[in-house]
Amino acid sequence: MVLQSGIFCILADALIRSEIYSDYVQAHLAPSGYLKFPNDIPHYLEKCRFLPKLNNEIPQERNTTYKERFSSLQNLVLIMFENDNVLIPKETAWFGYYPDGAFEPIVPAHQTVLYTEDWIGLKALDDAGRVHFVNVSGGHLGISRSDMKKHVVPFLVDEASIQKHSNARVHGHPRTITQHYHRKQVAGSFIDETSNERILDGSSSYQWPSSVKNFFRELVGIAEENDSD
Structure with a gap:
């Protein structure tokens, strides 16, 4: 079972890397809808079924209602895990990412176009003091009870x-x-x-x-x- 699962993951990974934005992969492999390759932004915006819409990245399809609702949150707690190997880069947890066309350097959230043009209302929330950037130790979602009580419970x-x-x-x-x-x-x-x-x-x-x-x-x-x- 372990060997079969390993082979399946290898094949799935190869398929995703080669045809990530094809209609077939987008329709049959759910994680493909979350992947943004900075060196293939045109295909990402055109074919990726989930993330571009979630981030309001498509100019002619930006959802103002979504932005209004997001910016009306009382608080937004963004937790980045220091040893996260699922979110790449780990700064994605804070809405940081790579620049279009390259895999370096990592652009801080406040310098991304998503933030400066306020596509989803993140800047409005931050300007109001309602965004809380938290950094904790551990791997992906590996939050301790003490960190949960310190950073989450008060909100x-x-x-x-x-x-x-x-x-x-x-x-x-x-x-x-x-x-x-x-x-x-x-x-x-x-x-x-x-x-x-x-x-x-x-x-x-x-x-x-x-x-x-x-x-x-x-x-x-x-x-x-x-x-x-």
């Missing part, structure tokens, strides 16, 4: 202190799930609870926590209290 809560109550019944007994938090308080509350344990490692062998619901409840600090009424 999962509202700007102001909020209190939410929802009634639920477990085995016939009502209970109240109460959330008390503020963005700054949440960030500070994890100082003594951080861990370098990898909660995602980007590999197919990764096992999700037994309860995703409980996992995220733990991350954002939701306390469950029995309803005394």
